[in-house]
Every structure is written in structure tokens, then in C-alpha cells.
Amino acid sequence: MNPNKKRLRRSMMFLNAQKPGLIKDPYIYKPDSIMLDLEDAVATNQKDAARFSLYHALQEIDYRGVERVVRINGLDSEYWKEDVRVCVAGGCDAIRIPKTESPLDVKAVEEEVIKAEKEFNRPEGSTLIMAAIESARGVMRALDICESSERLFGIALSGGDYTKDLQTHITGTGIELMGARQNMIIAARAAGIQCFDTVYTNLDDMEGFRRDVEGIHLMGFDGKSIINPRQIDIVHEIFTPTQKDIIFAEKVVKEIDEKKALGIGVFTVDGKMIDIAFYDGAKRTINLAKASGVYKGDL
Amino acid sequence: MEILKPAVAGTLESSDAQVTVEPGDGKVEFNLDSSVINQFGNQIKKVVMETLDRLDINNVKITVVDKGALDCTLKARVEAAVYRSVDQYDNLPWGGIIR
Amino acid sequence: MINAVGRDIPQEILDITGKEVFQGVHYRDGYTYKKDGPNTKCVINSNGSKLVKDIREALVKCEIKDGMTLGFHHHFREGDYIVNMVMEEVHNMGIKDITICASSLGKAHDKIVPYIEDGTITNIQSSGVRGKIGEAISTGKLKGLAIMRSHGGRVRAIESGETRIDIAFIGTPTCDDYGNCRGIGGKSDCGVLSYAMVDGDYADKVVAITDCLVPFPNFPAHISMTKVDYVVEVDAIGDPAKIATGAAKPTTDMRKLMMADYCTQFVVNSPYFKDGFSYQTGVGGASIASTISLAKIMKERNIRMKFGVGGLTKPMCDLLINDQVDCLLDTQDFDLAAVESVKNLKHFRISAGEYADPFNKGAVVNKLDFVILAALEVDVHFNCNVVVGSDGMITGAQGGHPDTAAGAKCTIVIAPLLQGRTPAICTDVTTVTTPGESIDVVITDYGIAINPARQDLIEAMKDVDLPFKTIEELRDIAYSITGEPERVQFADRVVGIIESRDGTVMDVVRQIKPFEFADEK
Numbered sequence: 001m002n003p004n005k006k007r008l009r010r011s012m013m014f015l016n017a018q019k020p021g022l023i024k025d026p027y028i029y030k031p032d033s034i035m036l037d038l039e040d041a042v043a044t045n046q047k048d049a050a051r052f053s054l055y056h057a058l059q060e061i062d063y064r065g066v067e068r069v070v071r072i073n074g075l076d077s078e079y080w081k082e083d084v085r086v087c088v089a090g091g092c093d094a095i096r097i098p099k100t101e102s103p104l105d106v107k108a109v110e111e112e113v114i115k116a117e118k119e120f121n122r123p124e125g126s127t128l129i130m131a132a133i134e135s136a137r138g139v140m141r142a143l144d145i146c147e148s149s150e151r152l153f154g155i156a157l158s159g160g161d162y163t164k165d166l167q168t169h170i171t172g173t174g175i176e177l178m179g180a181r182q183n184m185i186i187a188a189r190a191a192g193i194q195c196f197d198t199v200y201t202n203l204d205d206m207e208g209f210r211r212d213v214e215g216i217h218l219m220g221f222d223g224k225s226i227i228n229p230r231q232i233d234i235v236h237e238i239f240t241p242t243q244k245d246i247i248f249a250e251k252v253v254k255e256i257d258e259k260k261a262l263g264i265g266v267f268t269v270d271g272k273m274i275d276i277a278f279y280d281g282a283k284r285t286i287n288l289a290k291a292s293g294v295y296k297g298d299l
Numbered sequence: 300m301e302i303l304k305p306a307v308a309g310t311l312e313s314s315d316a317q318v319t320v321e322p323g324d325g326k327v328e329f330n331l332d333s334s335v336i337n338q339f340g341n342q343i344k345k346v347v348m349e350t351l352d353r354l355d356i357n358n359v360k361i362t363v364v365d366k367g368a369l370d371c372t373l374k375a376r377v378e379a380a381v382y383r384s385v386d387q388y389d390n391l392p393w394g395g396i397i398r
Numbered sequence: 399m400i401n402a403v404g405r406d407i408p409q410e411i412l413d414i415t416g417k418e419v420f421q422g423v424h425y426r427d428g429y430t431y432k433k434d435g436p437n438t439k440c441v442i443n444s445n446g447s448k449l450v451k452d453i454r455e456a457l458v459k460c461e462i463k464d465g466m467t468l469g470f471h472h473h474f475r476e477g478d479y480i481v482n483m484v485m486e487e488v489h490n491m492g493i494k495d496i497t498i499c500a501s502s503l504g505k506a507h508d509k510i511v512p513y514i515e516d517g518t519i520t521n522i523q524s525s526g527v528r529g530k531i532g533e534a535i536s537t538g539k540l541k542g543l544a545i546m547r548s549h550g551g552r553v554r555a556i557e558s559g560e561t562r563i564d565i566a567f568i569g570t571p572t573c574d575d576y577g578n579c580r581g582i583g584g585k586s587d588c589g590v591l592s593y594a595m596v597d598g599d600y601a602d603k604v605v606a607i608t609d610c611l612v613p614f615p616n617f618p619a620h621i622s623m624t625k626v627d628y629v630v631e632v633d634a635i636g637d638p639a640k641i642a643t644g645a646a647k648p649t650t651d652m653r654k655l656m657m658a659d660y661c662t663q664f665v666v667n668s669p670y671f672k673d674g675f676s677y678q679t680g681v682g683g684a685s686i687a688s689t690i691s692l693a694k695i696m697k698e699r700n701i702r703m704k705f706g707v708g709g710l711t712k713p714m715c716d717l718l719i720n721d722q723v724d725c726l727l728d729t730q731d732f733d734l735a736a737v738e739s740v741k742n743l744k745h746f747r748i749s750a751g752e753y754a755d756p757f758n759k760g761a762v763v764n765k766l767d768f769v770i771l772a773a774l775e776v777d778v779h780f781n782c783n784v785v786v787g788s789d790g791m792i793t794g795a796q797g798g799h800p801d802t803a804a805g806a807k808c809t810i811v812i813a814p815l816l817q818g819r820t821p822a823i824c825t826d827v828t829t830v831t832t833p834g835e836s837i838d839v840v841i842t843d844y845g846i847a848i849n850p851a852r853q854d855l856i857e858a859m860k861d862v863d864l865p866f867k868t869i870e871e872l873r874d875i876a877y878s879i880t881g882e883p884e885r886v887q888f889a890d891r892v893v894g895i896i897e898s899r900d901g902t903v904m905d906v907v908r909q910i911k912p913f914e915f916a917d918e919k
Contacts (some may be wrong), residue, residue, distance in 0.1 A: 024369060234378050
């Protein structure tokens with residue numbers, strides 16, 4: 001398995017691949033991933049130019065450890081196959097498929113990726129895939145999509161198109177996204193992959209954004225697509241375990257390790273009943289804290 | 300490669316460059332207008348010439364209006380303009396003469 | 399001759415100007431001199447009026463002649479009409495060889511370039527120049543030398559008699575017929591007249607120009623009738639929209655917000671951030687954002703500012719409104735909120751001399767804890783350039799940069815690492831405006847460098863979670879992205895000098911040479 005499949009992806013920031021001023025140094029804002037867009041952000045008559053710009057950015061800009069995802073054009077367009085070629089040739093970390101409706105979409109992209117990895121001498125499996133779900137059909141087939149490829153690290157909701165398909169619109173309350181979010185996070189967890197929420201486009205309403213992120217964090221999402229670096233800090237703050245959580249998780253892990261050796265099954269930590277069922281959750285908190293750079297302990 | 304028709308790529312936004320290629324008179328004619336010509340004029344010329352060289356172009360009139368583009372952007376704009384001039388949009392030689 | 403910031407100052411320039419090379423910030427501490435004074439034409443007869451019908455009549459009465467030095471202030475900034483109006487008359491009268499001694503010149507004065515070209519104006523002394531005048535000087539069109547001097551340096555030059563102003567023109571928002579000038583009221587309200595006060599005190603002739611003539615006495619006067627020879631009423635002294643703008647909307651540019659945050663964190667973690675501290679900041683997006691976040695932390699920690707200095711904008715004036723600062727000391731108002739704030743009893747007007755002059759018995763800048771500045775370039779010696787663009791063209795002004803940097807205990811410079819392809823952190827600045835010995839901290843979007851001369855600050859910050867780097871590391875990051883810039887190709891002719899605030903020569907500016915490709919020479 002590609003070791004990056006489960007990496008930390010709290011914030012995935014969209015950037016127009018055609019804009020040199022945007023793609024030259026987004027890493028200073030420290031998002032976990034950037035998503036260089038060849039699709040909606042790029043005008044039809046600039047699709048070709050965007051690929052050259054993308055290729056050299058991938059090859060020559062040191063993104064300092066930030067994951068480089070590329071959103072390719074839709075499978076219903078004439079662009080996507082060349083998009084895949086340039087992504088793989090440039091050595092991107094992952095490809096985001098827009099408007100995914102079925103496992104066949106993922107398979108089709110995977111096939112092109114494999115071809116391109118051969119053509120450009122990239123290690124097989126080095127290019128990961130994520131699938132954006134933007135329709136009612138896609139949501140209903142979420143589990144099948146999640147299980148369609150070993151390269152697929154996650155699925156992402158794309159709320160704009162999805163709500164249109166549902167014949168509603170983005171309201172800011174989240175009510176229109178409830179079903180899709182619930183369905184998708186369950187599917188992703190069932191398949192053991194990650195799940196990412198849609199963008200929040202109103203940059204003037206940072207409080208609304210915060211509520212939105214808090215909500216999807218509690219739902220179990222791994223991260224959120226974002227459109228502006230101003231949104232990064234809030235996402236990271238909400239997705240990063242608090243020191244209180246970390247200390248508790250650390251105690252739980254240590255106690256369980258210790259008590260297990262002594263054959264004790266149930267005990268208390270800080271007055272809470274703890275058993276082995278808490279182990280994975282506590283480990284996950286420590287791992288997330290490590291990946292977020294806030295854990296300084298020895299676990 | 301041979302430049303078949305005039306073509307333009309890029310914008311006049313900050314950090315970008317607008318590159319125009321036109322069929323030449325048997326040689327490479329290079330024109331540069333840059334906001335950083337005093338500090339990077341020679342470097343910009345070098346990158347543009349090397350890119351043309353890789354694409355095997357020696358008959359072109361090329362005009363670069365640079366707004367502080369990095370080398371990677373300059374290359375991208377030159378290549379985009381060149382491939383537009385020959386109408387090739389697929390099966391591009393990524394990693395070959397484009398690199 | 400090599401000066402204390404490593405710049406080679408041609409002997410010829412030292413001979414022409416009679417100046418010494420820069421020898422360190424405190425070189426002239428304790429220097430003793432006799433102040434200059436104006437030739438004064440007394441007004442004893444009570445029958446007259448100081449009102450004259452137009453600028454031309456004022457010029458005639460002041461006996462304008464070739465070779466004179468004319469003083470101007472820049473309180474109307476990019477909205478100023480005064481310089482153009484006066485110089486047009488001077489030109490129409492066929493006067494030549496004028497020296498302009500302005501507290502600053504900007505794009506508003508592009509129109510005087512033809513007067514530079516035709517020899518009406520042959521010398522310019524200013525904090526700096528922007529726009530077409532900068533281009534004219536850099537391309538060698540000014541016959542004499544341009545002298546760029548700081549706000550404090552200008553007062554020093556005038557008080558010490560190095561520069562004698564023959565006629566000062568003081569644009570004033572309100573004035574009475576006897577010459578009492580106030581910076582407030584009228585159509586062109588600019589709040590204060592700080593930079594013009596020295597002109598009032600030292601120019602031989604003083605002409606007040608207003609577009610709002612008010613009944614006598616226009617009191618309390620910011621510049622008194624006792625110093626004014628003539629008063630001229632004109633239709634407009636400036637464009638109010640460009641004199642004081644509406645308060646800038648706080649920036650939403652994340653790069654600036656990041657630098658603002660670094661700056662605030664640095665300030666609050668430094669040993670000078672304690673009850674009763676003093677502070678000056680600029681008008682850039684990052685400075686303004688930093689002031690806003692600083693105010694929040696001051697409130698949380700119950701820390702008050704003793705005094706704020708400026709160059710004021712709304713966030714500084716808000717500190718006064720919210721009772722977070724004891725008083726403001728004001729030399730210039732950048733927005734309407736600052737102009738409005740002047741009415742506050744704890745908002746004090748100060749002269750440019752009180753603010754920054756190194757040649758008086760102590761200026762306000764000496765009492766500053768923090769100053770937050772910007773720069774076009776900072777080099778690995780922490781020298782700053784705020785006057786000459788990286789392309790070699792004169793494009794900025796010293797302002798109070800070297801004055802406040804010299805005075806403040808903690809001088810912080812904020813600059814984004816890259817402006818397009820131009821690295822702000824470099825090996826050697828194009829020209830030195832402010833010496834590295836005055837600069838303590840440089841904050842960029844890529845990290846923060848503390849001047850190694852300030853081991854105390856390095857020590858104070860050792861446990862602070864900020865992206866500290868060495869200045870060389872910052873330079874290396876910049877060059878790794880942009881490539882190493884070539885040195886600008888200058889001609890031999892010196893077109894201007896960057897004067898240190900104490901009157902010594904910090905650097906020279908040479909004429910720019912049209913670019914030539916290395917392989918086409």
C-alpha cells in the first residue's frame with residue numbers, strides 16, 4: 001500500500017493551476033494538501049495552458065511536504081485523459097476525480113493512471129486517487145465507489161453540484177447536505193478510507209464556517225476542502241486534538257498496555273471506566289496529534 | 300518544430316508572463332519587456348532560449364511580456380504558446396522535450 | 399571612501415557637498431552647534447493686510463529670483479495641489495535654478511517633471527520621491543543632486559543652516575487674513591501641520607496658501623501669524639479624497655495577516671511589552687492588522703500603552719477611544735478617523751522636530767519602545783532600503799524610517815519575502831537608507847530573523863513558538879525560489895545621495911543605465 005494513503009488531510013486547499021501567483025508558494029500557509037485545479041477554475045480555452053503550468057509547478061516547485069492533489073476535468077470532457085498524463089508525468093501525489101457516479105469512473109481513471117505510470121516511468125501505485133461525489137446517484141453508490149480501487153484514499157463531497165441535483169441549494173445551515181454527509185462518512189468508514197467535506201464559500205462569515213467545520217468534525221470527517229488560506233487555521237484548530245484530549249489518550253494507551261500485561265480488563269482513568277474498546281480511539285488521537293505536530297510525548 | 304501561426308499564452312497578471320510566438324525570418328528573434336529586467340533579464344532570456352532549443356525551434360519571433368514570472372512559469376508559457384501555434388493539445392511529450 | 403555600512407562614497411560627492419561619510423548612528427551624539435535663524439521683515443504698521451491676490455503676487459512680493467530654495471510640506475500627500483500650483487507660476491515667471499526642499503514628493507507632482515527638464519528646478523531635497531519625478535532623477539534629468547533625507551534629517555538640515563529656505567509655501571486647511579494656520583477645518587482637512595512647522599520657524603519668507611479663509615483669529619494656531627509674511631486664497635489646495643482616505647478595510651490577505659500575527663506575537667513576547675510601553679506603526683496592511691490584534695491582547699492582559707506615535711490611522715486612534723493608550727503624539731494623519739481624532743484632548747500635535755530631529759535636545763523617537771516599519775529590501779547586514787527600487791529606480795521615501803529605527807528599543811521591519819520575483823531579503827540592498835545597526839527584527843511570510851547584535855532578544859524568544867530563521871536563511875530561501883538577482887547596471891553619474899539623519903552620507907544613488915543583455919553587449 002502507498003504509505004501516503006492514510007496521511008493527515010485536515011485541510012485540502014483548492015488553487016487554480018493556471019494562476020502562477022497562487023501556485024508559487026501556498027505551502028507558507030501550511031495546508032495539509034493543495035488541490036491544483038484543472039477543472040472548474042480553468043476556462044475552456046485555457047485548459048492546455050494550465051497543463052503546462054501544472055507540469056512545471058509539480059516538477060520545479062518545492063511544496064515542502066504539502067500533498068499535491070490535482071483535480072482533473074470530468075470524464076464527460078475531452079480533457080481528462082491528457083490531464084491524467086500530465087499529472088502522472090509531473091509526479092503529483094494524487095488525482096481528484098470530479099463528478100464520480102460509479103465504481104466504473106474510478107476504474108477508468110485508474111486504468112489511465114496505470115498506463116501513464118508505465119509511460120512516464122513512475123513507480124506503479126505512486127499516484128493515489130480520490131473521488132469527488134457531486135450527485136444523488138454518486139451519494140447512493142458511495143460504498144461501491146469507496147471499494148472500487150486500492151489507490152482510492154478517500155471520497156469528498158462537492159456540495160454545489162450535489163445540491164443542484166437535489167433541486168435545492170447551499171443554505172448555510174447544512175440541512176441540505178445532511179443526507180449526503182451522513183451517507184458518505186458511513187460508506188467511507190465501512191470501506192476504511194477517508195472522507196472530506198465540501199467547501200464553504202462565504203469568506204465573510206468565518207463564524208458560519210467554524211460552525212460548519214465543527215459539525216463535520218463531530219460527524220467523523222477527516223477534513224475539509226477549502227478555498228482560501230484564511231480558512232486553514234480554523235480547520236486545523238478544530239481537527240487537532242486538544243492538550244486535554246491528548247493527555248487523556250496518552251494515559252489510556254499507557255494504562256491499557258500496562259494492565260493488559262497484568263491481565264486486568266477494566267479499570268479507571270481520571271474517574272472514567274476504561275477497557276480495551278478505548279484503545280483504538282486513544283491511539284488515533286495520539287496519531288492525529290503527532291501528525292498535527294502537537295504531540296511531544298514518547299508514544 | 301516549426302511555428303505555423305501566431306499564438307499567445309499567459310497573462311499580464313503579477314508573477315505571470317505573456318508569451319507571443321510568430322513565424323520567424325529564419326532565426327530566433329527575442330523581445331523582452333520585464334518588470335524585473337535589470338535583475339533577471341539575462342536569466343529570463345536564458346530560460347526562454349533553452350526552452351525553444353529543447354523544442355527544436357530556431358525560426359521564431361518570440362515576445363515575452365514578463366511580470367515577475369518564475370522560471371517554471373516562463374517555460375510553461377513558452378511551451379503553451381508553441382503548442383498552440385501547431386494546434387497540438389494531446390499526447391504531449393511530458394518529461395521529453397517538455398521538461 | 400567606505401562608510402560604516404560598507405558603501406563606497408565617491409570623494410567627489412564629499413567634496414561637492416562638504417559632507418562626511420556615515421560613521422554610525424551615534425556618531426554625532428553631543429554635537430554642539432548654533433541654530434540658524436530667518437531674515438525677518440517686521441510688520442509694525444497696523445493698516446496692512448497679509449492677503450495678496452494670487453500666488454504670483456506672493457512670489458513677486460517675496461522677491462523670487464533664480465537659484466532660490468522653496469519649502470513645501472506633504473500633509474496633503476497624493477492629493478496635494480500646492481507644489482504644482484507654485485511651480486507653474488515660478489516657471490511662468492521664467493525663474494530658473496530652483497531648489498525644492500519638500501518634506502516629501504509623490505505622484506501628485508508628476509506635473510513638475512517638465513520644469514526639471516527645462517532647468518526651472520535643478521535641485522531637489524526631499525524625504526523621497528515617487529512616480530515620474532523619481533524616474534526623472536534616476537534617468538539623470540535633474541541637473542544637480544537629489545538629496546533624500548529623513549523627516550528628522552530635514553529639520554536638522556534646516557535648523558543647522560545647511561539648507562536655507564528662501565520662501566516656504568504652507569498649504570493650510572484654514573487660515574485667517576493675518577496668517578494663523580490650522581491643520582483642521584475647511585475642505586482639505588489634514589489634521590496637523592507638523593512637517594511645515596520648521597519651515598515657519600526658519601524660512602526667510604513664509605506664504606500661507608488656503609482654500610478656506612476664516613475670520614481672525616484662527617486660534618489656536620498650529621503655525622502662528624508671527625511667522626507668516628503673506629496669505630493667498632485659492633480655489634483648492636488639494637483633493638480631499640486623496641488627502642485623508644476613508645479608513646482602510648482591514649486586510650483579508652492571508653500573507654499579510656500571517657506577518658501581522660508574527661509581529662504581534664513577537665511584540666507581546668518581547669521584554670518591552672509591559673504596562674506603559676510606547677509604540678509606532680505604519681500604514682501597510684500588515685501593520686494595521688497587527689495593531690488590531692495587539693489591542694486585543696493588551697485588553698486581555700490588562701496592559702496599557704503610554705503613548706502612540708505616528709503617522710496615525712484608525713486602529714491607533716481606536717486605542718485612544720477605547721482608553722487603551724494615555725495619549726497619541728501626531729505628526730501626520732492618514733485617514734479620516736485620524737483627522738477626526740485630533741479633536742481628542744489626549745491627541746497631541748507635535749512638530750517634525752519634536753518627532754524625529756537628531757539635532758535638538760532629544761526627540762520623541764528616542765522614547766519609543768517599538769516601531770513597526772516596512773522596507774523594499776533588507777540585506778543580510780540588516781541594512782534597509784526604502785528609497786530605491788530593486789530595479790534601481792528611485793521610488794520611495796525615507797520618511798521617519800531611519801529616525802524611528804535609531805530611536806526605538808525594538809525596531810521591527812515587516813516585508814513579504816518576495817514581491818513578484820523580487821526578493822526583499824538580499825545579499826546587499828540596492829542603496830542603504832537605514833543602517834542595520836538600527837534594525838532589530840525582520841518579519842517575513844517565510845520566517846523571522848533577529849539581528850545577531852540583539853542576543854538579548856534572541857534569548858528572550860528562545861521558547862517562543864515562531865518560525866525563527868537567520869537572515870541568511872531567509873535570503874537563501876528567497877534566492878532558491880527566484881534565482882539570484884543580478885546587480886542593476888548603473889551609470890557612473892551620481893544623481894542623488896541618501897543622507898543619514900545626522901547629515902552624513904549613507905549612500906549614493908546612481909543614474910540608471912538602459913538594460914543590455916550580457917550576450918548583446
